[in-house]
Amino acid sequence: MRASLHDATQVLKDAAVPSPAVDAELIAAHVLGVQRTRLGLTPFFSDGQAEDFDTLIARRAKREPLQYITGVAAMGEIDVAVGPGVFIPRPETELLLGWALASLEACGAHPPLVMDLCSGTGALALAIAHARPDADVHAIEIDPAALEWLQRNRQLREAAGDSTITVYRGDVTDLSLLSEFTGAIDVIVANPPYVPSAANVTAEVADFEPPAAVFAGQDGLDVIRPMVANVARLLRSGGAVGIEHDDSNGAGVCAILEGHGGFSDVVEHCDLAGKPRFVTANRI
Ligand SMILES: C[S@@+](CC[C@H](N)C(=O)[O-])C[C@H]1O[C@@H](n2cnc3c(N)ncnc32)[C@H](O)[C@@H]1O
Missing domain, CATH: 1.10.8 (Helicase, Ruva Protein; domain 3)
Structure with missing residues (x-):
């Protein structure tokens, strides 16, 4: 060998x-x-x-991604199944997961209501459900191919003994999305498509991952910009949101949240390489 x-x-x-x-x-x-x-x-x-x-x-x-070949990717303490048709969870998103778990600890709600917007494989939603079996976790995804992976991962985690999550097909920019949860959610996480359309990406991304999972218009904010109004609608007063973004867009995402007027404590967080990676805020 x-x-x-x-x-x-x-x-x-x-x-x-x-x-x-x-x-x-x-x-x-x-x-x-x-x-x-x-x-x-x-x-x-x-x-x-x-x-x-x-x-x-x-x-x-x-240049097919390694994770499509081995069929797994890690998030927190769990593995999720991945393959052609779905975005591969990235190690940097672990930071957003860590923030979400700390926020759930601090929020004190029983059971806490959590939403994962743009859920892909369900990595964030399922890692939260694994770490917090008491949480009521809802995952939203628009793409039917990704939804198949999400449902498969939900079943795999359920079979492994984790509490289940609820999966929806939906558009996170649609203001009528899940109106029954308006003003009710304690913590929202979102790792939406955010790469500017002209950015250079690796062959693994360009040739294999679904473009709609990666790119979001010229400035990379085409999903985040309209999604923020929905985040504001869904969060309860005092609820928290964490949104991952392109490293060129830390100030841009802060400006969108601050410009909305419904958020306080807008904070930029960097990844381990020191690059702006996600923004958090609290609903007023
Ligand atoms: C960058 S991937 C992230 C997936 C997952 N959250 C993760 O961290 O691995 C973005 C996901 O958002 C989905 N998506 C894109 N636009 C959407 C929209 N308007 N509403 C809901 N999901 C969307 C894509 O299909 C893709 O699965």
């Missing part, structure tokens, strides 16, 4: 895959059904496994 790993790393390197050795090892571990750290204890592929490995390495060499 060492030789296969060495050759595969070279194939991925030639294809300009950013971390070729790590990806080759993760794909080998996936084929063998072991943790990457156990690879050294698993010296051989069977013939079938060697063939599968070569096939998956060829897919990665075409």
